[in-house]
Every structure is written in C-alpha cells, then in structure tokens.
Amino acid sequence: MTNEEFAAIKKLNFNMCMQCGECTGSCPISPKSQLNPRRHMLETAYLVSPLTMRPPLKIYERNEIWDCTTCSTCSYLCPREVKPLDIIIGLRGLLVEQGRIPSTLGDALEGVYKYGNPWGLSRSKRSDWAQDLKVKYVSEGEKADLLYFVGCAASYDSRAQEVARAIVKNFNALDIDFSILGNKETCCGNEIYSLGEKGLFEELVQKNLDLLDRYGVQKIVTTSPHCFHAFKNRYGRELPVKHYTQYFANLIDEGKLKLSGKIEKAVTYQDPCFLGKHNDIYDEPRKIIESIPSVRFVELSRSRKRSVCCEGGGGRMWHDIPGERLAEGRIREALDVGAEIIVVACPFCLLTFDDAIKTTGNEEKIQVKDIMELVAEAL
Amino acid sequence: MDTIVCVKHVPETAEAEIAVDSSGKGIKTEDLVFDINEWDDYAIEEAVLMKEKLGGSVTVITMGPEDADKTLRKCLAKGADKAIRLTDKAFERSDAYATAKILHKAIKDLPFNLILTGTQASDDGYAQVGVILAELLGIPHATMVKKIESKEEFVRVNRELEGGLEQVMEVKLPAMLAVQTGINEPRYVSIMGIRKAREKELKVLGLGDLGLKEEEVGESGSWITMEEMFIPPVEKEAEILTGGPDEIAAKIVETLKARGLV
Numbered sequence A: 001m002t003n004e005e006f007a008a009i010k011k012l013n014f015n016m017c018m019q020c021g022e023c024t025g026s027c028p029i030s031p032k033s034q035l036n037p038r039r040h041m042l043e044t045a046y047l048v049s050p051l052t053m054r055p056p057l058k059i060y061e062r063n064e065i066w067d068c069t070t071c072s073t074c075s076y077l078c079p080r081e082v083k084p085l086d087i088i089i090g091l092r093g094l095l096v097e098q099g100r101i102p103s104t105l106g107d108a109l110e111g112v113y114k115y116g117n118p119w120g121l122s123r124s125k126r127s128d129w130a131q132d133l134k135v136k137y138v139s140e141g142e143k144a145d146l147l148y149f150v151g152c153a154a155s156y157d158s159r160a161q162e163v164a165r166a167i168v169k170n171f172n173a174l175d176i177d178f179s180i181l182g183n184k185e186t187c188c189g190n191e192i193y194s195l196g197e198k199g200l201f202e203e204l205v206q207k208n209l210d211l212l213d214r215y216g217v218q219k220i221v222t223t224s225p226h227c228f229h230a231f232k233n234r235y236g237r238e239l240p241v242k243h244y245t246q247y248f249a250n251l252i253d254e255g256k257l258k259l260s261g262k263i264e265k266a267v268t269y270q271d272p273c274f275l276g277k278h279n280d281i282y283d284e285p286r287k288i289i290e291s292i293p294s295v296r297f298v299e300l301s302r303s304r305k306r307s308v309c310c311e312g313g314g315g316r317m318w319h320d321i322p323g324e325r326l327a328e329g330r331i332r333e334a335l336d337v338g339a340e341i342i343v344v345a346c347p348f349c350l351l352t353f354d355d356a357i358k359t360t361g362n363e364e365k366i367q368v369k370d371i372m373e374l375v376a377e378a379l
Numbered sequence B: 001m002d003t004i005v006c007v008k009h010v011p012e013t014a015e016a017e018i019a020v021d022s023s024g025k026g027i028k029t030e031d032l033v034f035d036i037n038e039w040d041d042y043a044i045e046e047a048v049l050m051k052e053k054l055g056g057s058v059t060v061i062t063m064g065p066e067d068a069d070k071t072l073r074k075c076l077a078k079g080a081d082k083a084i085r086l087t088d089k090a091f092e093r094s095d096a097y098a099t100a101k102i103l104h105k106a107i108k109d110l111p112f113n114l115i116l117t118g119t120q121a122s123d124d125g126y127a128q129v130g131v132i133l134a135e136l137l138g139i140p141h142a143t144m145v146k147k148i149e150s151k152e153e154f155v156r157v158n159r160e161l162e163g164g165l166e167q168v169m170e171v172k173l174p175a176m177l178a179v180q181t182g183i184n185e186p187r188y189v190s191i192m193g194i195r196k197a198r199e200k201e202l203k204v205l206g207l208g209d210l211g212l213k214e215e216e217v218g219e220s221g222s223w224i225t226m227e228e229m230f231i232p233p234v235e236k237e238a239e240i241l242t243g244g245p246d247e248i249a250a251k252i253v254e255t256l257k258a259r260g261l262v
C-alpha cells in the first residue's frame, strides 16, 4: 500500500466498528453478491492495523465493491454510526486512482468528463426534450430566481424526459416563473462522488457553482433526489435546493396547488433512497399523492426507512450484476398490496421499475409513474 | 522494453452532428469533443502493461495542436514516462505519408525496441501511418495486432485477418506493431491522476527542431490531396416490403439477386 492510500484509509472512520454485522444483514445486495460491508470494515481495519491476523487485503481483488447501490441502509442502521457506505466509497476511490474500475463505469465517468452526462451523449442534445415546451433559458444579466435543475437522466432518457416535461407543465399550469440551464447544464456529480472519482467530482462542483453564481440563482428545484442530495450535502456550500416533492408539497400547504382530477386507482409509493434514507424526506411525497382525490393510497409492506433500494444508485445504472433485480422484487411487493400504479420520485427508480415491470411480465397489471406525472394528470 | 507509442488526438463523431467547414475540405470542430484515438488507447495500454511486466520505458508522441496535450497527459497518467508533441503550422493538412515523415524524424534518433501505433485513426481512417513509419525506419512491422508476447530478440504476435482468421507470427525487434482494438482493456485514468501527470516531461518540437523543410510536410509534402469533403446525400429510393415474414424474405432474396448482390 502506498503512503497516499494509507492516508486516505486512515481518514475513514472504520475503527469504531464492533463487527456486529447489522450492516451486512441489512444490505439488500449482499444476498446476491460478495458485497459484505461488515467484511470490508474488518479488512479495512487490518489495512492500517499492526496486527497481521489475516492475509493483507488486496483491494483490487474486491470487484464486488462496485455492486453497492449506495442506498445507505447499512449506514443508518449501524449502531455505532460508523457509516460503512463512506468506507465503500473510500475503497472505490482507491481503486479509481489505480484505474481498476469496470469498463462500463469507466465509460460513464469519461462521459461525464467529456459531455457532462454519464451516458456520454452529446451536450448539444441536452435540452432537446424541452424544444416544444414553454421554458425560459437562463441568460446573462438576468437573475434566475427559480432554477429547475433537470439532471442527466431526465434530460436524455426518453422515459425520464416525460417527467421533466410533466414538471414544466405543472410549473406553467401554476404560473410559476422558472428557468432551466439548457445545454449549459452539467452533471451534478452525485454518482461520480459515489463511484469515488473525487477529482472529477471537484471539477463538477466548481462548474455548477460557477453556473449558479453567474445566473444569480436564488432557488433550485431538482427532478432527481440524487442531484438534490449532491447539492444539499456534498457541495461544501449551503445551497437553496429543494427536491420537487418538497416544493410541490409546500405549494399544497400554501393553498396554491389544488388537485381536482380523479385518478381512481390503487397507488403505492417507492421511497427513493436519496430522499428517504439519505435525507429523511418521507411525508412530502405522500402529501402530494394523497391530495389527489379518489387515489387509494396503499403503503408497501416495507416503506419509509425500511424501503428497499431499486438498485439504480451508486453507479449501478451502468454496472449490472447477475441475479434477480431488487426492482423485480419490489414490483411483486407492489402487486401483493394490490397497487395498480407504483409511484416514484426518482428517475432511476422510474427506469429500473419500468424494466422490472416488463421482465416480470406485469405490464397488464401495474404501471410505474412519477409523482409529477400524476400531478400533471390531476391538475 | 523501451516502447514508443504514436497517439492521435481526434474528434469524437459518433454522437455529434457533423458539418463541413468553410474550406470544404474538413469538418467544423468547434463543438466537437476531442480525445485519444480509440485504437491508440489500446496501444498505450499495451505499452504500459509491458512496462509493468518487463520494465523499461514508454514514450508517447503525437503530431497535433496544443489541445493534443490533453491526450498526451492522459497517456502520462496511464503510465507513460515522457511525451513529445510535434507542432508546426506547416504540418497542417499532412496526409499519412507526410505524417509518417514527421514522426520518423522525431523517432529515428530515440532509443526503442518497439513502436506501437493504432491500426487506424478514427477521423481520417487511413490505416497507413504506422506502416509507412516502419518503412522509413527500415524496421519490420505487423498490423492488426491482437496479442503480443515478448521474447528476448523478437515478439510473437497474433494478427486478426479477414473472416475471423488469426495469424501468428514472430517479428524481430526493433519493430513496429499496429494494434487492433480489443487487445486489452484500457484502464480508466482519474482526474487526480491526470493532474499529477503534469509533473512528467512533455517536450514540444517544431519543423526546425526536426530538421524538416516546409515542402516536405503539409499539403506539399503529401501524396494525397483533399479535393472536397461532403456529406453523402440521402438516397430517395426506398422500398417498403409488405407481407408475412416468408413473403418478405422471398422478396428480399429476389431483390438482392436482381441487383447482382448475391
């Protein structure tokens, strides 16, 4: 191990771990992968310990480190507040610096570096989804009071674009003045941070802060909980950011948003990890859903803090592993509680569930929709 | 093993909208993203893998504008020891022959056992520079190399031939090998790594430094001149076949036969 690796590992808070195993027991990925936070904690401890009870850890043989979805279940359940997820991201960082990263993830990082999005799609097509919509683009000299930060998935993926379109439609229906960055928008870096690419993340933070300053942004609303999380917790500066669920729930409180359209369906809700477990936002999405008349809201048997990850985070959109996908299990759970629509508040959940509904052959029985799509229907 | 790798900084065009520039002989590059030529990414990886296994050194060399330093720094971050950029106004519009002449001048007095190039560059697609360079240096070469095994005096290489055939041959060192994609898995280089690579040597040489004359390079030193570049017009003739699968298949066969394509 080099001195730098040693220094990086020493910064991690691993030595509080008492090896109780709560993290591995709760990790949704462990049953189908070698990923085992508890073991990674012990091995990391041995990396910097004078004890040599085990053969030295060869981090680069730990390919399963890339299987983690960064759902954070392990971190919030750990009785010692050790945050094994931070250790996993730290280990990923060591591997990234050695260039040892699965090639599809390397491609995603390169895509962000070159084109500002992990799919490596052309920057000039970033705002194509908004072409026929009424949107204002930020412009020099004019302050953008409210910035709608679209995010990469909702900018480029055709299914997720429908969410961006619904958000724009909802803003316009409520006469809310907002701007978007258009093709100037660049990746928030949440998944880049999660993949341990610190240098690239730093560059993205700088780029985004420059953009926010240049256009005098006063408030930010994001499509994705991932962007929200990055801006709120990983930018090292307090930013006036809200996830759209918070923003629209607030409009309901203020009496500015009244949903009258009827959706006579049984609806359940998937708590996205980056809203729920990472940021304790559970009530706002439910408030919006329940304010739609005639919606029959049913909870999944595992919801809120116990909600199970859709398997789209932490770079897993670009790195598949064998075994049943967690989203497939979630669709079955949704059917078990009699839901006809599984509502999501995250583009990654939307895409993983969209796939899972098809792979489990349940297209006739259940649909996945974003909260903003429901609101657009009910407005 | 001392290896020299020739790398080219090329525009990525797979996703981009391409437009011909005002000269009518090139494409507009302002909005394009440039990066290392894909084949060269495999070549530099192979060189670094050999260095990690056998020791020695890796030098990367490019002919290109200042922006090409990005590609050189990436190679340095991957594990190359030194980088050389050949830049001169006179080098512009060089074809494969003129490019090989320029590279030859820069390489001929450097110590090396092996030169690696990519099989082709994704922008011009000549697939010639490496071979001409080998001829100018008077060393043996092999193209479309998919595997390299180093022995003392020679390398054993697998070449990928048409129709999926593979040829195994031994090439005496020093030699030039043009590497095919898929020979390895190029490593990711982190931004941190690229930043650190700034400390490594990057030399810039021009026409005079290489002892070349203006008429030997660029358009005048080339064998191929670019007449015109244009985007092929969309053909209007399209026929939609209808019917069941069997019917459609029969119609396709008929059409192919009628046009003498099968």
Ligand SMILES: Cc1cc2nc3c(=O)[nH]c(=O)nc-3n(C[C@H](O)[C@H](O)[C@H](O)COP(=O)(O)OP(=O)(O)OC[C@H]3O[C@@H](n4cnc5c(N)ncnc54)[C@H](O)[C@@H]3O)c2cc1C
Binding pocket: A018, A019, A020
């Ligand atoms: C990380 C770790 C490693 C350890 N390793 C070892 C080891 O290798 N060897 C060893 O000998 N010891 C080990 N111990 C210690 C050992 O686990 C504890 O001594 C033992 O579990 C103590 O039992 P407890 O009464 O505290 O109950 P706990 O073990 O804390 O409770 C376990 C269960 O007992 C039942 N229970 C407990 N109290 C009651 C009650 N009042 N009424 C009804 N049910 C009750 C409950 O079902 C409860 O869930 C370790 C402890 C830790 C944290």
Ligand code: SF4
Binding pocket: A016, A017, A018, A019, A020, A021, A022, A023, A024, A037, A038, A041, A074, A077, A078, A079, A080, A081, A082, A083, A084
């Ligand atoms: S839950 Fe916390 S204390 Fe327990 S093994 Fe995991 S990291 Fe260690």
Ligand code: SF4
Binding pocket: A023, A026, A027, A028, A029, A030, A035, A037, A067, A068, A069, A070, A071, A072, A073, A074, A075, A084, A085, A088
């Ligand atoms: S963050 Fe989630 S997937 Fe990753 S180790 Fe923790 S529990 Fe497992």
